[in-house]
Each structure stands twice: as C-alpha cells, then as structure tokens.
Amino acid sequence: MARRWLSTALLFPLYLSLTACPAIVQEPDSAGSNAVPTPVTAPATMPDDPDPALWVIKDEDTTIYLFGTVHILKPGMTWFDEAVKESFDASDELVIEMIKPDPAEMTKIVTDLAIDKSGVSLRDKLTPEDRADFEAAMTKFKMPVAAFDPLDPWFASVSLSLIPLMQNGYATDKGVEDELLAHAKARALTITGLETPEQQLGFFDNLPEEVQIRFLNFTVDNIEDAASGMEQMVAEWANANIDALGALMNAGMEDKILYDTLLVNRNITWAEWVDKRMEKPGTVFLAVGAGHLAGESSLQAILEQKGMTVDRIEY
Structure with a gap:
C-alpha cells in the first residue's frame, strides 16, 4: 500500500498540500504561533466565464506575464481564453514551478525522500489523541489505517489531502499547468x-519532524472540509478574488518556518529569477501557484520592492 501512495507524487508536487480547507486563515507571528484569525470573505460562486488574474512586467525588450494557477481541477x-490565451500566444517561453520527470525517476526521488528512515512508524509518532483522529480519517476514506506508516508525516499529509478531492471529481491531470504544457508543446515553446x-519535495522533507506532524494534524482536522x-478556492480563482484566494491557498501554514519555507523564501528566489530574466529580450509566460501571488509576501510585492512595475491586466 505504501508503494501505491508513492505513485501519487507523480501526480502533484508539494503545491497540492496548500489546498484550502479551513474557514479561517492565521498569519504566523515571529515566534511561529498564530495571530488573531482573519475571517475569509463570503465564498464566491463559480462564474460562467472564469477570468483568473493576470499581471505583466515590461521593459523595452522583455515582457513577462505572471499568471496564478490552480494545480488540480x-x-x-474553461479558462484558457481572452487575455490569458492572448498573453500565452504572444509568449515564446513557458515557465512553471517544476517540470515533472518520467515516472520511474519520480518514483526514485520520492522513495529517497518520503520513506521514513527512523524505523518509527508514522502512527507511533502521534499522540494518542492525534493518532485516533488520524485513524478515524483513514477509515472514513476507506484506507487501511497502517497504509502510511512507512512514510514521513509531510508525505502522509499530502497523500491524505488528495483523497477527498479525487473522490469529488477533481483530476490530477486537469490542472492549469497540464493545459499550459499541452499548448506549449504543441507550439514547441521553450519550457523552463x-x-x-x-527541491520541491525537499522543502517538506527538510522541515523539522514536529512541524511535519503539526501539518499532518492540520490536514486531519480539516479533511472533511477539503x-x-x-470548490471555494477554485471559485475565488475563477473570479480573480486575489486576497480571498491567497488566504485559502496559504491556510495551514501557521508555523513561521512552514510559511517562510513554502511561500516567502520561494517567492524571493523566484523574484531573483525574474530580475535576471528581465535582462534578456523575449516574452515569457510565468505560471506559478496562485497562493504565491497574494498578500504582503506575494511575488509581485517582492518584485516591486526590487523596483519593478507589476501591472494587473484587466479583462
């Protein structure tokens, strides 16, 4: 059974674990505890014509479109139309978070990173109360309670979060990146x-085990609302409700180390990439998880701190 769930890594990088679950989101304070919960706005309804948010950065010879994605739909x-398609069609390079390797290579990577090497089973790492909640969640979704015992807590959390989504009609090969990649390959674009x-899986694997366990417990506590x-997250994305979408997608990262590792530090690194790429001529369609494009630590905010102008494309 553990081997079966290793294969789920072929279907989603770490971004799936940032899927919305709770009704509130907390900002981490400097000590890693939670500030006062900030209510999320009233849920959006799915529009007939989804128009996700899109931004652009330009200089005299370089254009970079910035698009927030949802990785499982x-x-x-239908969202690939109007300004999104026009911007993509004008681009000669697609840049995404990660290019998935072939299944055999990905299985090896996951085996190296996701299998626990301590000799202590996952459930034995949990408190009696948390273990009971975890086993109840596994039972609810018709999974053997020992299925994830050989796994690190972070990978168990990612795997568990996927189950209710797939049971409710979400397909791991129907995300935004899948469609963008198909169009890019059809046009023989450069893909970066x-x-x-x-690196992506290492962000989780290098977290302290107690942080991984808290993240697993968060997933278990909110699994029935996944x-x-x-649904709410996708509707907010389709309506381009940036703040509400960011709050939902970044929920669960109450620990400062988790918040910094999975969101802030990556945005800083990506901003450096954008800064360097602006030195070369060309047109780039840059698509990253929409949670990276909202809030005070968003990629746009960091780019603006570096002196760049990031314009929202209204359409």
Missing part, C-alpha cells in the same frame, strides 16, 4: 522549471 472547466523535483474548501 475538475474536467471541463523554476525548481527541480528534489472538497468544499477546494
């Missing part, structure tokens, strides 16, 4: 990944 959703699979939270 239900089949049949900002991070390697080892599907409805995803």
Whole structure:
C-alpha cells in the first residue's frame, strides 16, 4: 500500500498540500504561533466565464506575464481564453514551478525522500489523541489505517489531502499547468522549471519532524472540509478574488518556518529569477501557484520592492 501512495507524487508536487480547507486563515507571528484569525470573505460562486488574474512586467525588450494557477481541477472547466490565451500566444517561453520527470525517476526521488528512515512508524509518532483522529480519517476514506506508516508525516499529509478531492471529481491531470504544457508543446515553446523535483519535495522533507506532524494534524482536522474548501478556492480563482484566494491557498501554514519555507523564501528566489530574466529580450509566460501571488509576501510585492512595475491586466 505504501508503494501505491508513492505513485501519487507523480501526480502533484508539494503545491497540492496548500489546498484550502479551513474557514479561517492565521498569519504566523515571529515566534511561529498564530495571530488573531482573519475571517475569509463570503465564498464566491463559480462564474460562467472564469477570468483568473493576470499581471505583466515590461521593459523595452522583455515582457513577462505572471499568471496564478490552480494545480488540480475538475474536467471541463474553461479558462484558457481572452487575455490569458492572448498573453500565452504572444509568449515564446513557458515557465512553471517544476517540470515533472518520467515516472520511474519520480518514483526514485520520492522513495529517497518520503520513506521514513527512523524505523518509527508514522502512527507511533502521534499522540494518542492525534493518532485516533488520524485513524478515524483513514477509515472514513476507506484506507487501511497502517497504509502510511512507512512514510514521513509531510508525505502522509499530502497523500491524505488528495483523497477527498479525487473522490469529488477533481483530476490530477486537469490542472492549469497540464493545459499550459499541452499548448506549449504543441507550439514547441521553450519550457523552463523554476525548481527541480528534489527541491520541491525537499522543502517538506527538510522541515523539522514536529512541524511535519503539526501539518499532518492540520490536514486531519480539516479533511472533511477539503472538497468544499477546494470548490471555494477554485471559485475565488475563477473570479480573480486575489486576497480571498491567497488566504485559502496559504491556510495551514501557521508555523513561521512552514510559511517562510513554502511561500516567502520561494517567492524571493523566484523574484531573483525574474530580475535576471528581465535582462534578456523575449516574452515569457510565468505560471506559478496562485497562493504565491497574494498578500504582503506575494511575488509581485517582492518584485516591486526590487523596483519593478507589476501591472494587473484587466479583462
């Protein structure tokens, strides 16, 4: 069974774990504890014509379009049109978070990183109360309670979060990146990944174990709301409600180390990439998880701190 769930890494990098679940989101304070919860705005309804947010950065010979993505969707959703398609069609390079390797290579990477090497099973790392909650969640979704025992807590959390979404019609091969990649390959565009699979999974794997366990407990506590939270997240994305979407996608990162590792530090690194890329002529369509494009630590905010002008494209 553990081997079966290793294969789920082929379907989603770490970004899936940032899927919305709770009704509130907390900003981490400097000590890593939570500030006063900030209510999320009233849920959006799915529009007939989804128009996700899009930005652009330009100088005399370089254009970079900046697009926030949702990495797992239900089949049949139409969003690749109007300004998004026009911007993509004008681009000669697609840049995404990570280019997935072939299944055999990805399985090896996950095996190296996601299998626990301490000899202590996952459930034995939990308190009695948290273990009972975890086993109840596994039972609810018809999974053997020991299925994730050989795994690190972070990978168990990512795997568990996927189950209710797939049961509610979400498809791991229907995300925004999947469609962008198909169009890019059809046009023979240059395709670039900002991070390697080892880097993406390593962000989680290098977290202290107590942080990983808290993240797993968060997933368990909110697992029954995962599907409805995803529905809200996709609707906010489709309506270009940036602040509400960012709050939902970045929920669960109450620990400062988690917040910095998965969001802030990556945005800083990506901003450096954008700064350097602006020195070369060309047109780039840069697509990263929409949670990176909202809030005070957003990629746009960091780019503006570096003196760049980031304009929202209204359409």
